[in-house]
Amino acid sequence: MQADPAIPLLDVRDLCVSFPARGRMVPIVEHVSFSVPEAGILGLVGESGSGKSVTAMAIMGLIDTPGAQVSGSVRFRGRELVGLPPRQMRRLRGRDIAMIFQDPMTAFTPVYTIGWQIDEQIRAHERLSRTQARARTVRILGDMGVPDPERVAGRYPHQLSGGLRQRAMIAMALSCNPTLLIADEPTTALDVTVQAQILDLIRSLRGTYGSSVLLITHDMGVVAQTCDATLVLYSGRVAETGPSGRVFGHPGHPYTAALLDSIPPLYGPRPDRLPAIAGAPPQPVERPPGCAFGPRCAHVHAACTTAPPALAPLGPGHAAACVLPAEGTPLPPRTPAWGNTCP
């Protein structure tokens, strides 16, 4: 399989996922489209319930809830994954697309050693002897910054610290040299100093392994410092997408702007009150007919309440699902309270 530069590594078009609840289908993810280029890092950001994890699970073909519906298209190197038979999906999963989860404690089984579990993953996809597999396991653990990898490979998950467990899980994900790594809140359970180490590791993956990363997080700071491009989800729909510099510097969607404003600044003047967004995101069954953010938006007006706004282009690769740009009143560039400098 050689990479064709014209085809993005991962191309998601019009992805919809709905789950049955109380006798009807509830749409959790609606018409989500994005692509991840070769060696790119895309950040999927949103609050809890925005559908970011469900999107990842749909890409991986891991939605097995009875009655759940997945429609749209997920193309990996041009190959359609939606509706792929489980046998073929299984061959792809772990080898070409790997995933890491928020909680490494539950992702590893507690009854086998870390090394045994990584060996097993390698041997499931490649014909290698146990010795060869273990040699690769130890090498990758070392690459991930695990001190004394041979000893760590012989330990059980509960014997490792949270940071080491997360490194071991990234090692397992990378053991078959996947082209795409999906990382679902990989640093949320970690302390900030350890989070900084893991983010540094994730950023280095494209250089050392040539991997693309789809990074799912709720933390705007993590996205800004890690991802080339950003996709903001709100209530199961795309609110905004674009190069990270544009999304953070000149957000086109009032939700993105309000979300950035509501982060307390660590530097610069301290506001008396934080510009908070009133209310809470709607439940999927109670989504309003128009813009899902409408009820909490400072710019809401009649045009917002009829149908969900389409993505309006704002610049190269930058678009926001908002009526304001089309009405000729786009949001002004942001002057971050954070300031761009820090002592």
Next chain:
Amino acid sequence: MTDTPPHAPLMAVRNLSKTYHVGHGQHLVAVDGISLSVMPGEMLGLVGESGCGKSTLGRCMLRLTDISAGQVMFEGRDITTLPERRLRPLRPRMQMVFQDSSACLNPRRRIGDLLAEPLRVHRGPDGRRRRAADIERRVRDLMDLVSLPAGALARYPHEFSGGQRQRINIARALALSPRLVVADEPVSALDVSVQAQIVNLFADLRARLGLTYVFVAHDLAVVRQVSTRVAVMYLGAIVEIGATDDVLHHPAHPYTAALTAAVPRPVVGAPPPPPLGGDIPSPVNRPAGCRFHTRCPYVQDRCGVETPALRPIGPGHEVACHFPLAPS
């Protein structure tokens, strides 16, 4: 009321230690000889990474856990060994807000009932049981205080969002008009857009009710927003304490500097800081000497041998380091 004069600390701990026995003859020293005063009206932020003892310190202050050594003073009175029966009359004046807003609320009881409970359990300031009409009025006032509709009193906890549930918990902590509120990671489980509302609520309540807070959190930006003073903890001890912006913007301890540098800033293009190496050592096997020396980029021979004590380096600013960083 045993009112303390305004210049005396509302809460003080002296050489406070909390040790847990973890089996095999080993001890986990969660809090290791901390001394600290909280002045009335102050908002003290306790920050540090998981396992640093910040939550344990908060619980020790309210005597929610037994104390291994040292002293806890509340309103100038030693409460370290006060029996529960004599502690109970003080409880209304010291309250706690927890991180997990749903775990704190009985799912089978209505909000109005949950808010009324502390008012029924504790006697009023006149020493008599509160009357039903007074309780009902107070519950309505509390809902108003935290901006929840009084019509929601008949609803159950699961009918509220996470942010609303945390408002209910705050209202319940405030039901008995406490002077001191210890809040343990009260916004960590909330989404950013909701977190800002609760952070603002804490600030409003302090202004309206003259509350004193101890705010335990790992998020430095949140702590900066709510605190007048910050104490940074590492492995059971305070490594640096001082006015919020003195500590966060001009850190003197290398750990504080690493902690502030590691916060991901929502600004594109800011070069990510070089991460601090290694993991936090286990509090069961704490390193000798300075507890941070195993990860410190500026470590010297002395640090592995001699434990640095907190010493002043500026007005109200103390640091436990042999070689404090120069103010930037």
